[in-house]
Amino acid sequence: MATEILMPALSPTMEEGTLAKWLVKEGDTVSSGDIMAEIETDKATMEFEAVDEGIVGKILVPEGTEGVKVNTAIAILVEEGEAVPEAGAAPASAAMPADLKSEEGRAPAAESAATAPEAPEVDETPDWPEGTALKQQTVREALRDAMAEEMRREPTVFLMGEEVAEYQGAYKISQGLLDEFGPKRVIDTPITEHGFAGIGVGAAFGGLNPIVEFMTFNFAMQAIDHIINSAAKTLYMSGGQMGAPITFRGPNGAAARVGAQHSQDYAAWYMQIPGLKVVMPYSASDAKGLLKTAIRDPNPVIFLENEILYGRSFDVPDVEDFTVPFGKARIWRQGTDVTIVSFGIGMTYALAAAEKLAEEGIDAEVIDLRTIRPMDTGAIIKSVMKTNRCVTVEEGWPQGSVGNYISSVLMQQAFDYLDAPVINCTGKDVPMPYAANLEKHALVTTDEVIEAVKQVTYR
Amino acid sequence: MPARKTTKQPNVSAEELKTYYRDMLLIRRFEEKAGQLYGMGLIGGFCHLYIGQEAVVVGLEAAAEEGDKRVTSYRDHGHMLACGMDPDGVMAELTGREGGYSKGKGGSMHMFSKEKHFYGGHGIVAAQVPLGAGLAFADKYLENGRVTFTYFGDGAANQGQVYEAFNMAALWKLPCVFVIENNQYAMGTSQQRSTSSPDIYHRGEAFGIPGDMVDGMDVLAVKAAGEKAVAHCRSGKGPYILEIKTYRYRGHSMSDPAKYRTREEVQKMRDERDPIEAVRSLLLTGKHATEDDLKAIDKEIKDVVNKSADFAKESPEPALEELWTDIYADVAPQTA
Structure with a gap:
């Protein structure tokens, strides 16, 4: 033919x-x-x-x-012996693809602008019922307990990273885990972030639930291809056949006096990636409850801790299996004059500022996002509908910050409720300096938060 | 089964040879058809054909057992067909249709099959190497006796993460066969111009990983090398490296004019070293098959490939709702 x-x-x-x-x-x-x-x-x-x-x-x-x-x-x-037909008479060896169908479908993520919203549905149930027994625990102990509990619960959970086993953790987060679970499940890696992040993702494809500790998230930049291209995108690229149930955790952001390469907040970086969940706890109870949720989650989770918070103590419910769901903010302080939104160590500035502002008669509501992705924007909007003003607080850089995203959500979904522009308090737009006085100024400060609140409340 | 040292007098059955002939021919005809569909605008973006390299995956799959895993780069169509994935589903993924292995959302470079233990299809050069070591890590952890074939090219062999993976695979004795498919060109850069020492399989020595160089145009030699490597891994001795010398007849991707080598070089390979012709010749000279038998196989393969092309053309484009699915899982899709 x-x-x-x-x-x-x-x-x-x-x-x-x-x-x-x-x-x-x-x-x-x-x-x-x-x-x-x-x-x-x-x-x-x-x-x-x-x-x-x-x-x-x-x-x-x-x-x-x-x-x-x-x-x-x-x-x-x-074919041999066949007459040549006229052009157009013979079948072509394949047809052209059908024209692309119309571009209708779901709207992009941004919602339609500038309509006054209904009050969003917000889950405000407390993390634990009244009367629950509490104990004081450091963030460090809470993280260790979360890992130990999940490793007891599920044999496919294991921990790998630099110095996590015999050294008992560079920041002592994994203290005691080697003794309890042995070297098969608590694994010291060589200093090779790109490689062990990839091995962790491969192990997750193979049916395990790895916890990969980065000694700090600064070093995860060497591994970011596996975090994003291998872990976050595979579920989508495989049409849902395969995913990466893995937790990447470790300290994030500035510690103290360690200079530019060891002091960076990655919340805004990872927040952008569909397929990742991003968690940044402040308190010990959140560190524990959210880490347990992260380890159980069937998706890749970025769990951003903070070295300075490791030693702080908080109330932690003394119950069998305490978890905190993703995508649910926590209101630390009720208030009517302004909404201060923060997460992670930013909460220390937010809460300190709220205390001082109260002395001056300004009643701030303080919201801890806890998870950056999925983000409980409903809680922010609901609060702003009451206070009509918002200040965000984070240590990360200003351009493309988490606060920038919150500002855009509020502009698009709560514009009519805002009585002042949203102000984003962030770290300064500079690499982290070493000198003690400069470092202090490079980070966001409580005074800057207070100043921003006064601006949005026109005081 | 003892490893075969030579293929001069292959101790191999007619049925086995016919299977290799059929499997290699399927890849070749499938890829030619993919090239044709690309030319017609039915396949978009990047499309990296495997023509010339067929003996590598067919030989190694002959050394694999049920449950063994495989992971590779973006030049992945041959690996998928060789491990038994459905040509219809692969071709329909190439055309970006609903019937594709990834529902049209992965494309040529990103396909997976849980059922056939095929873990991708990865577009970032060498990223699959630590991933493969990780799959082997899981198998060792689960003590299930499985082996992972981790394929990468001579180009990928210059990425740092390969050596990070080698180190940990050796340190933890991971059951992983690292298969370097040396087709001698990293896109347009010959191995000579990119690689300081010509024998890549020696690079495992620094980590204590044994390695062999294998003639990748000889499917029986590849199978024998694969059996040796798999036996090593399965016995708990850790990883093994196979550097398999092969040759791709076509450009790096469909849009590569391949001006970095002469037409004569390619033609010489096709004429003298073609892996399919070699098996064909063994079948005929050994009187294992007649010309008519082989014609029947050719026809059978042609039908399979034509059917896959028809399926890939007729399968509808994914529904627009698919844009928003498979971003997060509610339960992990795969289990240990």
Whole structure:
């Protein structure tokens, strides 16, 4: 049966090309893989091979022809003894794809702008019922307990990272875990972040639930390809067949006097990635409850801790299996004059500022986001509908900050409720300096939060 | 089964040879068809064909057992067909249709099959190497006796993460066969111009990982090397490296004019070293098959490939709702 040979597309963007040279002539026998012609695109001259066997019955487009559109018939291939049909009469060896369907469908993530919203549904149930027994615990102990409990619960959970086993953790978060779970499940890695992050993701594909500790998240920049390309995108790329149930955790943000390369807040970086969940706890109860949730989550979770918070003590419920859900903010302080939104160590500035502001008669509501992605924007909007003013607080850099995103959500979803522009209090737009006085100024300060609240409340 | 040292007098059954012939031919014809569909605008973006390298995956799959895992780069169509994935589903993924393995959301470079233990299809050069070591880590942890084939190219062999993975795989004795498919060109850069020492399989020595160089145009040699490597891994001795010398006949991707090598070089390989012709010749000279038998296989393969192309054309584009699915899982889709 005769087939038409069509002008091929030889690059993702090619629409037409020059048929530079025929390497076969009418009457030649060709088989699969034989080079038939040279075709010039705007980028290169490419050889074009035969796919089917047959005899070149007729060349329809002579060599030297420019501007030959992709999918134009350029030759007719016949079988031995077969007459050459007229151009257009023979079936082409494949059809063109159907036109792309209309672009209707779901709207992009941004909601339609500037309509006064209904009060959003917000889950405000307390993290533990009244009367629950509490104990004082440091964030460090809470994180260790969370890992130990989940490792007892599920044999596929294991911890790997630098110094997590014999050294008992560079920051002593994994203290005692090697003794209880042994070297099979508490694994010291070489200093090789890119490699062990990839091994962790592969192990998650293979059915395990790894906890990968980065000694600090600064070093995870060496591993970020595996976090984003391998862990976050695989569920989507596989059409839901395979995912990465893995927790990446470790201290994030500035510690003290360790300079530019060891002091960076990655909340805004990871917040951008669909497929990742991003958690940044402040208190010990959240550190515990959210880490347990992270380890159980079937998706990759970025769990951002803070070295300065490790030693702080908080109330932690003394119950069997305490978890905190993702996507649920916590209101630390009720107030009516202004909403201060923060997360992680930013909460220390937010709460300190609220105390001082109260002395001056300004009643601030303080919201701890706890998870950055998914983000409980409903809690922020609901609060702003009451206070009409918002200040965000974080240690990260200003351009493309978490606060910037909150500002845009409020503009689009609560514009009519705002009586002042939202102010984002952030770290300064500089690499972290070493000198003690400069470092203090590079971070966000309580005074700056107080000043911002006064601006938005016009005091 | 003892490892075979030579293929000069292959101790191999007619059925086995026919299977290799069929499996390699399927890849070749499938890839030619993919090239054709690309030319017609039915396949978009990047499309990296495996033509010329067929003996590598077919030989190694012959050394694999049920439950063994495999992971590779973006030049992945051959690996998927060789491990038994459905040509219809692979071709429909290439055309970005609902019937594709990833529902059209992955494309040529990103396909997976839980059922066939195929863990991708990865687009970042060498990223699959630590991932493969991680799959082997899981198998060792679970004590299930499985082995992972981690494929990468001579180009990927220059990425740092390969050596990070080698170190940990050796340190923890992970059951992983690192398969370096040396097709001699990292896109347009010949191995000579990119790689300080020609024998990549020696690079495991620094980590105590044994390695062999294998003729990748000889499916029986690849199978024998694979059996040796798999036996090593399965016995708990840790990883093994196979550097398999092969050759890709086509450009790096469909849009590569391949001006970095001569037409004569490619033609010489096709004429003298073609892996499919080699098995064909063994079948005919050994009187294991007649020309007619082989024609029947050719026809059978052609039908399978044509059917996959028809399926890939007829399968509808994914529903627009699919844009928003599979971003987060409610339960982990795979289990230990």
